Amino acid sequence: MPTSFHLLADAPAQLLPARELMAFTLASHIILVPLGVAFPFITLVMHYRGLRRKDATALLLARRWSAVMAVQFALGIVTGTVLSFEFGLLWPGLMGRWGDVFGIGFGVEAWAFFLEAVLIAIYLYGWRRLKPRTHFLLGLPLPFAALLGAFGILAANSWMNTPQGFSLDSEGNPVDVNVWKAIFTPMFGPQYWHFVVAMIITAGFVVAGVYAVGWLRGRRDHYHRLGFAVPFTIAAVATPVQFVLGDSIARSVFHKQPVKFAAMEIVWETDTRVPEYLFGRLNEDGTVSGGLKIPLLDSVLAGFSPDTKVVGLTSVPADQRPTATQATIAHWAFDIMVLIGSVLVLLALWYGLVWLRHRRLPASKWFYRSAACAGVASVVAVESGWIATEVGRQPWIVYQNMRVAEAVTSTRSTTLWIMLAVVMVVYVFLFGSFLAILLKMRTRWRLADEQRATGGPSPHAPETDTPYGPRAPVPAGDAPAADGGAAGAEGGRR
Amino acid sequence: MTADLIAVVLLLAVAAYASAGGTDYGAGFWDLTAGGTERGKRPRWLIDHAMAPVWEVNNVWLIFVLVIMWTGFPTLFQTVFSAMWLPLALAAVGMVLRGAGFAFRKPSRRLAGRRLYGAVFAVASVVTPFFLGAAVGGVASGRVSPGTEASVDAWANPTSLMFGLIAIAATAFIGAVFLTGDARRFDATDLIGYFRRRSLISLAVLTLLAVITGFVTHEDSPYVWHGLTHGLGLLFVVVAGVAALATTWLLRRTPGAWMRVTAVGVVASAVIAWGMAQRPYLLPTSLTVADAAGAPATLTWLAIVTLVALVVVAPAVVLLYWLDTRGELEELTDAELRRGGGADGGGPPPGG
Numbered sequence: 001m002p003t004s005f006h007l008l009a010d011a012p013a014q015l016l017p018a019r020e021l022m023a024f025t026l027a028s029h030i031i032l033v034p035l036g037v038a039f040p041f042i043t044l045v046m047h048y049r050g051l052r053r054k055d056a057t058a059l060l061l062a063r064r065w066s067a068v069m070a071v072q073f074a075l076g077i078v079t080g081t082v083l084s085f086e087f088g089l090l091w092p093g094l095m096g097r098w099g100d101v102f103g104i105g106f107g108v109e110a111w112a113f114f115l116e117a118v119l120i121a122i123y124l125y126g127w128r129r130l131k132p133r134t135h136f137l138l139g140l141p142l143p144f145a146a147l148l149g150a151f152g153i154l155a156a157n158s159w160m161n162t163p164q165g166f167s168l169d170s171e172g173n174p175v176d177v178n179v180w181k182a183i184f185t186p187m188f189g190p191q192y193w194h195f196v197v198a199m200i201i202t203a204g205f206v207v208a209g210v211y212a213v214g215w216l217r218g219r220r221d222h223y224h225r226l227g228f229a230v231p232f233t234i235a236a237v238a239t240p241v242q243f244v245l246g247d248s249i250a251r252s253v254f255h256k257q258p259v260k261f262a263a264m265e266i267v268w269e270t271d272t273r274v275p276e277y278l279f280g281r282l283n284e285d286g287t288v289s290g291g292l293k294i295p296l297l298d299s300v301l302a303g304f305s306p307d308t309k310v311v312g313l314t315s316v317p318a319d320q321r322p323t324a325t326q327a328t329i330a331h332w333a334f335d336i337m338v339l340i341g342s343v344l345v346l347l348a349l350w351y352g353l354v355w356l357r358h359r360r361l362p363a364s365k366w367f368y369r370s371a372a373c374a375g376v377a378s379v380v381a382v383e384s385g386w387i388a389t390e391v392g393r394q395p396w397i398v399y400q401n402m403r404v405a406e407a408v409t410s411t412r413s414t415t416l417w418i419m420l421a422v423v424m425v426v427y428v429f430l431f432g433s434f435l436a437i438l439l440k441m442r443t444r445w446r447l448a449d450e451q452r453a454t455g456g457p458s459p460h461a462p463e464t465d466t467p468y469g470p471r472a473p474v475p476a477g478d479a480p481a482a483d484g485g486a487a488g489a490e491g492g493r494r
Numbered sequence: 495m496t497a498d499l500i501a502v503v504l505l506l507a508v509a510a511y512a513s514a515g516g517t518d519y520g521a522g523f524w525d526l527t528a529g530g531t532e533r534g535k536r537p538r539w540l541i542d543h544a545m546a547p548v549w550e551v552n553n554v555w556l557i558f559v560l561v562i563m564w565t566g567f568p569t570l571f572q573t574v575f576s577a578m579w580l581p582l583a584l585a586a587v588g589m590v591l592r593g594a595g596f597a598f599r600k601p602s603r604r605l606a607g608r609r610l611y612g613a614v615f616a617v618a619s620v621v622t623p624f625f626l627g628a629a630v631g632g633v634a635s636g637r638v639s640p641g642t643e644a645s646v647d648a649w650a651n652p653t654s655l656m657f658g659l660i661a662i663a664a665t666a667f668i669g670a671v672f673l674t675g676d677a678r679r680f681d682a683t684d685l686i687g688y689f690r691r692r693s694l695i696s697l698a699v700l701t702l703l704a705v706i707t708g709f710v711t712h713e714d715s716p717y718v719w720h721g722l723t724h725g726l727g728l729l730f731v732v733v734a735g736v737a738a739l740a741t742t743w744l745l746r747r748t749p750g751a752w753m754r755v756t757a758v759g760v761v762a763s764a765v766i767a768w769g770m771a772q773r774p775y776l777l778p779t780s781l782t783v784a785d786a787a788g789a790p791a792t793l794t795w796l797a798i799v800t801l802v803a804l805v806v807v808a809p810a811v812v813l814l815y816w817l818d819t820r821g822e823l824e825e826l827t828d829a830e831l832r833r834g835g836g837a838d839g840g841g842p843p844p845g846g
Contacts (some may be wrong), residue, residue: 082625085586086573095564096572100788103565103796110558111803117554117811124819130817138813166789177789205618305607364807367773411579419583426590433598433611 017416018090033077038203040142093407102159109152111410130396158187184257190249197242202378204235209375212368236348260392263327264334270312274298282324333387340381340400497787500566505769509762511555518668522619543677567786579644582626588622627661628654635715639780653714656707667696717778721771722766730767
């Protein structure tokens with residue numbers, strides 16, 4: 001019997017649905033993360049430009065982006081709350097035994113979100129009355145709050161990859177917790193910076209992609225040029241940086257989590273002069289089918305020399321390493337991420353060269369087609385990177401200390417399957433509505449711009465109709481309006 | 495010692511969530527009962543306007559509660575989430591639907607869409623606090639102890655049922671009080687009386703439920719009942735009662751800020767009374783604060799993180815308040831629209 005079947009037979013029935021549920025909710029949440037972490041930064045850059053150059057279009061863009069930011073932040077909070085419930089509902093074993101060792105990062109994260117929610121409210125509602133300078137300055141802490149939030153999450157995840165900061169007593173329970181060590185684990189630094197830069201790149205390319213599509217459809221005014229150039233430049237500058245960081249995190253994995261590295265590179269036997277496989281499939285017997293084999297390259301990449309010894313999957317017993325299927329998944333995810341990253345570097349170079357030589361945006365249609373795809377591609381890269389790190393860690397939830405199977409809930413698997421179905425339906429509704437709202441906002445903005453261009457009257461600023469934007473005035477005759485002196489709704493209820 | 499401190503922080507966070515989140519759930523309750531499309535139009539308008547900016551912050555309170563639970567008292571977290579699987583799972587689904595329903599109702603223009611999102615929002619607003627209350631009731635009744643498997647009995651019992659109903663009534667009460675104030679702030683004179691009546695009715699219902707719960711817990715949850723009728727627990731019950739009387743008195747006069755304070759006082763004191771009644775147990779009578787406490791170093795750091803965060807977050811909240819009361823965070827108003835200023839289709843902000 002192949003090993004993977006054997007292992008699956010041993011696993012509790014809850015494992016599969018719990019895994020699928022966690023994977024589904026996390027994969028959905030991750031789509032919102034780049035916007036949450038890096039979008040405030042990009043918006044503030046645009047805002048700064050608008051103030052500095054007295055550019056009304058830049059300010060308009062920043063203002064509209066702040067409305068998008070608020071909608072996605074609200075959705076992110078909702079899906080994030082689901083995740084924190086799932087820690088308890090799906091992995092009570094993990095939280096019960098290790099919660100006090102690695103949970104502290106979440107404490108930082110919860111407060112960071114608090115701060116972010118307050119700051120977003122101020123930023124969003126401040127457009128009307130605050131002095132421009134004050135308003136901008138009050139928005140400035142937003143990216144830092146976002147970085148702080150990411151700090152907490154990444155501290156927890158990197159601890160699961162390279163757990164430390166505790167010792168085990170005779171019953172195998174963690175004691176002598178050292179919080180400092182548990183936060184700053186060996187993988188923390190590499191994971192954190194790789195993540196932050198990935199978020200900047202993704203947010204930049206996604207936002208720029210929207211305007212690239214507009215450019216392709218013939219909208220080539222200042223508004224679209226600016227909306228494209230600022231986020232794209234930020235992403236393009238970050239892309240080569242990410243190339244270096246990505247290389248460094250791969251090497252950290254090689255040193256700190258050799259078995260995961262072996263899975264990501266489908267290395268079977270520990271050896272020197274190991275070839276690199278691009279894609280391909282690892283079989284149960286250690287052979288590789290398909291894929292492109294490049295001799296010596298894996299050793300060279302791992303340690304700059306063909307004589308570098310790379311640890312293989314067989315270095316640990318079969319029940320302590322990813323199965324052949326899992327290794328193949330991690331390998332593909334890793335390769336897809338690297339491939340996309342490399343293509344994005346080329347795109348950034350194209351942009352940079354045109355800029356250096358001509359001091360203008362590229363004019364080629366193919367550039368904008370690629371740019372439009374870059375947003376989607378970078379989201380795919382983020383998902384792939386996450387799959388590579390999570391699947392590559394299998395079967396451990398806490399590397400070498402707790403198996404996923406030990407952490408899973410004892411709730412009946414049928415209940416979990418039903419829950420998965422419910423959550424999938426709800427999330428399709430949720431993300432469908434999110435998309436519909438963004439599209440509707442875009443349509444209203446375009447209408448307003450057209451009306452303004454023709455000099456017609458515009459009923460009111462269209463972005464006021466988003467759920468979190470400055471609220472629309474009361475329709476005439478519907479209800480009496482608040483007079484200018486009345487306090488806004490904000491803090492009154494806190 | 496540190497564990498006790500963290501337990502207090504946890505209790506205060508729960509009280510904050512009950513007050514802040516409760517206000518939001520209550521708004522949903524009144525949305526649900528506002529009547530048909532035409533009749534419920536005005537109250538729903540007010541609910542939309544009053545809730546929009548705060549509900550995300552209210553959700554973060556809950557995340558903070560969960561984080562303190564699993565970091566400070568991992569065993570408690572594990573036990574509660576294992577034993578109360580179904581009500582907590584349903585509450586989580588309710589929260590998602592609620593947030594989505596609310597967020598998406600406003601921008602949808604068509605009536606059918608508004609009805610759908612509105613119904614989702616309103617129903618989830620009532621169901622979610624019920625399940626959270628039922629889970630708390632199960633804990634209070636002593637049915638949950640380390641190792642308890644998920645079972646129907648853990649959350650479908652007299653105490654859980656009463657706690658669930660009380661949760662709904664409390665959110666309805668605090669929601670109505672806040673909406674009374676909001677009605678005044680938005681100068682919707684007719685809605686002041688509308689929500690004032692509802693505040694008083696829901697307070698009466700809440701009081702009645704509290705009395706019934708007293709009888710139920712006497713039989714069903716002796717430990718907590720004893721705690722609620724003695725010492726600190728009793729003190730906070732009395733405080734809650736006094737706050738309720740004060741709210742009644744304030745409600746009968748021109749609605750001001752103080753009735754919000756006393757309404758929060760009712761809900762927060764009730765939560766704190768429950769916490770005090772459970773002392774020294776987190777799960778009566780099987781898991782004490784000391785037994786459940788995580789590693790000492792973690793607790794110390796959790797206290798430090800909380801303190802640092804307070805130093806960072808508190809000024810932000812105060813700033814928000816300050817800006818708001820000075821009218822610096824202002825929505826577009828009719829007056830400005832008529833003047834034409836700021837209604838330029840999203841042009842540069844004034845002075846920008």
